[in-house]
Amino acid sequence: MSLLKKSVVLLLCVGVAFSCVEAKKEPSRTSERKPNIIYILADDLGYGEIGVFRQDKIETPNIDALAKNGMVFTQHYTSAPVCAPARYMFLTGKHSGHAFIRGNHEWGDRGDVWDYKAMAKDSTLEGQHPMPENTKTLAQGLQEAGYKTGLVGKWGLGAPHTKSIPNEMGFDFFYGYNCQRQAHTYYPLHLYKNRNRVHLANDTIAPNTPFPEGADPMDDSSYSDFTLADYAPDLMFRELTDFVADNKKNPFFLYWATPIPHVALQAPQRWVDYYVDKFGPEEPYLSGGSNRYFSHKNPHAAYAAMISYLDENIGKLVQQLKDEGIYENTLIVFTSDNGPSYAGGADPEFFDSAQPFVGKYGKGKGFVYEGGIRVPTFFTWPEKINPNSESDLISSHYDMLATFYDIADMSIPKDTDGISLLSTLLSQGNQPEHEFLYWEFPEYGGQVAIRKGDWKIVRQHLKDDEQPTLELYNLAIDPTEQENVADQHPNILAEAAVIFENQHTKSEVERFEIPLLEQGLLSEK
Numbered sequence: 001m002s003l004l005k006k007s008v009v010l011l012l013c014v015g016v017a018f019s020c021v022e023a024k025k026e027p028s029r030t031s032e033r034k035p036n037i038i039y040i041l042a043d044d045l046g047y048g049e050i051g052v053f054r055q056d057k058i059e060t061p062n063i064d065a066l067a068k069n070g071m072v073f074t075q076h077y078t079s080a081p082v083c084a085p086a087r088y089m090f091l092t093g094k095h096s097g098h099a100f101i102r103g104n105h106e107w108g109d110r111g112d113v114w115d116y117k118a119m120a121k122d123s124t125l126e127g128q129h130p131m132p133e134n135t136k137t138l139a140q141g142l143q144e145a146g147y148k149t150g151l152v153g154k155w156g157l158g159a160p161h162t163k164s165i166p167n168e169m170g171f172d173f174f175y176g177y178n179c180q181r182q183a184h185t186y187y188p189l190h191l192y193k194n195r196n197r198v199h200l201a202n203d204t205i206a207p208n209t210p211f212p213e214g215a216d217p218m219d220d221s222s223y224s225d226f227t228l229a230d231y232a233p234d235l236m237f238r239e240l241t242d243f244v245a246d247n248k249k250n251p252f253f254l255y256w257a258t259p260i261p262h263v264a265l266q267a268p269q270r271w272v273d274y275y276v277d278k279f280g281p282e283e284p285y286l287s288g289g290s291n292r293y294f295s296h297k298n299p300h301a302a303y304a305a306m307i308s309y310l311d312e313n314i315g316k317l318v319q320q321l322k323d324e325g326i327y328e329n330t331l332i333v334f335t336s337d338n339g340p341s342y343a344g345g346a347d348p349e350f351f352d353s354a355q356p357f358v359g360k361y362g363k364g365k366g367f368v369y370e371g372g373i374r375v376p377t378f379f380t381w382p383e384k385i386n387p388n389s390e391s392d393l394i395s396s397h398y399d400m401l402a403t404f405y406d407i408a409d410m411s412i413p414k415d416t417d418g419i420s421l422l423s424t425l426l427s428q429g430n431q432p433e434h435e436f437l438y439w440e441f442p443e444y445g446g447q448v449a450i451r452k453g454d455w456k457i458v459r460q461h462l463k464d465d466e467q468p469t470l471e472l473y474n475l476a477i478d479p480t481e482q483e484n485v486a487d488q489h490p491n492i493l494a495e496a497a498v499i500f501e502n503q504h505t506k507s508e509v510e511r512f513e514i515p516l517l518e519q520g521l522l523s524e525k
Contacts (some may be wrong), residue, residue, distance in 0.1 A: 046340030046353030062315030070380030093401030127159025139170025153257030210288030263344030271305030285345035293344030
């Protein structure tokens with residue numbers, strides 16, 4: 001019987017020799033309807049970039065209030081340190097040793113897929129390498145359980161004219177970016193509504209457009225090309241609130257894959273002005289050469305503005321749920337797809353974005369160290385999850401399929417790599433735990449990692465010309481992974497070698513292969 005359907009258990013009084021004891025009441029539903037599920041996935045938001053995770057420069061009062069009304073997870077991880085594979089593993093419940101998508105793959109054999117103007121003319125150049133047609137996503141499972149399913153934001157897991165688009169992969173409704181390269185500007189030429197382009201009133205300003213030659217960096221007008229008419233996050237939020245309103249009478253699953261705060265630095269001016277007043281003058285970020293994305297006169301203010309704008313909209317969404325009378329029966333999950341970026345004017349050192357971990361290049365986004373894969377996460381579900389609660393359960397994005405199926409009273413697939421977190425969320429005990437978490441990532445030189453208890457095994461440079469590393473850290477005493485103790489614990493390394501051998505399956509995509517894994521050489525120094 002589902003945990004959600006258990007009734008309050010009473011120990012009966014039998015004779016005078018026994019006292020009457022009432023067991024702790026388990027949370028019960030306020031209605032017979034299955035709960036709504038909203039999964040908010042921020043993009044490149046570091047572990048320390050919201051107030052409840054100790055950020056002191058960027059203001060996130062609505063996110064913090066939502067977190068305090070629920071349970072904060074302090075040891076929750078993404079499935080991968082970059083966009084596409086993290087999203088794939090969330091949707092499929094697979095870790096990267098079993099996943100089809102294990103890295104970003106722009107499917108470049110179609111032509112010049114990085115040419116923004118060419119993509120505008122030819123939709124067959126948009127999107128990323130598609131998932132197989134027989135992929136089963138958690139959205140499809142929730143559809144089978146009677147949920148209306150919606151995705152608003154960034155897809156990044158297929159391309160137009162393939163079967164690997166949201167409406168073919170379990171989503172009744174989609175609005176946003178099909179292609180993650182298009183999401184490198186917040187003022188795109190078009191978004192998608194379900195299967196069709198929606199053209200916007202924006203000029204053709206391609207990502208990575210350099211700062212105008214000879215322009216004055218201190219003159220606001222020099223940046224006019226980088227702020228256009230239709231701000232994609234505004235349009236997406238409008239569609240999101242419509243989806244909630246349209247489905248308030250039936251259970252729904254809403255996947256809000258917001259592109260914020262992924263660069264480029266583009267934010268509502270009112271929020272930029274707020275942080276200019278707060279931070280004071282700063283050095284402009286000027287695009288061109290090795291400086292990618294777009295220029296901004298006040299890069300710190302713009303980055304903070306993006307996150308506070310997202311926070312503002314989360315507050316509006318929560319208020320809408322309350323106004324519609326469905327807040328109490330809605331589980332809200334907030335997390336990020338990976339650690340903080342270092343590119344495009346983002347400054348993880350200024351904001352201490354991965355605190356207490358390291359967020360700069362080499363340790364943040366794109367890398368399997370804690371700054372790249374541990375993400376800020378909390379779950380809120382009024383009257384079910386205890387407010388102001390916290391869990392140090394070691395968990396991952398690939399646990400969401402099992403968790404959401406459990407909440408929807410569905411059978412959990414045996415082939416998932418995840419576990420249901422529902423017992424922890426409801427404070428019921430008997431929570432299954434991972435023996436280990438597993439990562440293999442074929443990019444940034446080729447990397448693998450295992451989290452097993454307090455131990456973290458990392459191997460870098462498995463595909464480039466540098467000598468492969470063999471690293472072991474005790475996160476209980478060395479959370480920033482500074483002291484490599486691999487030479488001191490050969491037994492832990494031997495256990496890790498067995499896990500690598502057992503959990504790795506040969507990738508179906510050549511680009512994602514890591515030859516040393518295929519050859520079984522990870523037990524060697």
